Amino acid sequence: MHKIFKIIAAVLSLFGIISLVRIIAAGDEAMETGEKAGLFEPMAWTAYIILGLVVLFVLVFVLQNLFTNTASLKSTLIGVGAFAAVLIIAYVISGGDTMAYKNGDEMATSGESHMVGAGLIAFYVLLAIAAISMIFAGVKKVINK
Known part of the structure; x- marks a missing residue:
């Protein structure tokens, strides 16, 4: 092969x-x-x-x-579930926007605005989680030396 x-x-x-x-x-x-x-x-x-x-x-x-490897399946499903939870929470928190935005030559719908807001919130939440994880891992590594 x-x-x-x-x-x-x-x-x-x-x-x-x-x-x-x-x-x-x-x-x-x-x-x-x-x-x-x-x-x-x-x-x-x-x-x-x-x-x-x-x-x-x-x-x-x-x-x-x-x-x-069933142990990795369990941890993968937990990770996918957590990611899905972040996306769902971001969608619920994002209320959309009442302003009218241009999307090319057309106006963006409120649903499109809602999805963009949810994407931004999810990005910020995942960015914060990644930053906190890196800081925690660095501090833990320094303490264990």
């Missing part, structure tokens, strides 16, 4: 390098005028394929590890 992955990685890397060389050889002027705009497509597809493979392998190996 490892040999197959190495061969796939080598082929995709070679294809990406060839695409990059073709783009560089065409020059900036040809790219800006759109004369050689088709050269970007193979590079983009290579990136999409690599991203898809990485996401697939991460999901497969994470799920495999979760179901073979």
Whole structure:
């Protein structure tokens, strides 16, 4: 299996390098005028394929590890539940906004405003939790030395 992955990685890397060389050889002027705009497509597809493979392998190996190790499954579910709780609390706290905001050429709805507010609150709460955790870990490490 490892040999197959190495061969796939080598082929995709070679294809990406060839695409990059073709783009560089065409020059900036040809790219800006759109004369050689088709050269970007193979590079983009290579990136999409690599991203898809990485996401697939991460999901497969994470799920495999979760179901073979029940202790990690329990802690993962606790973490996912805590994250979901933060998101739900942020949504409930966010009351939306009565002001009218432009979203491109259209006006943003109150639901969109509510979701943006919830996202901001969730971001701030998670940022505070991360900062407190880092400070706590640093202090604990200094005390234990």
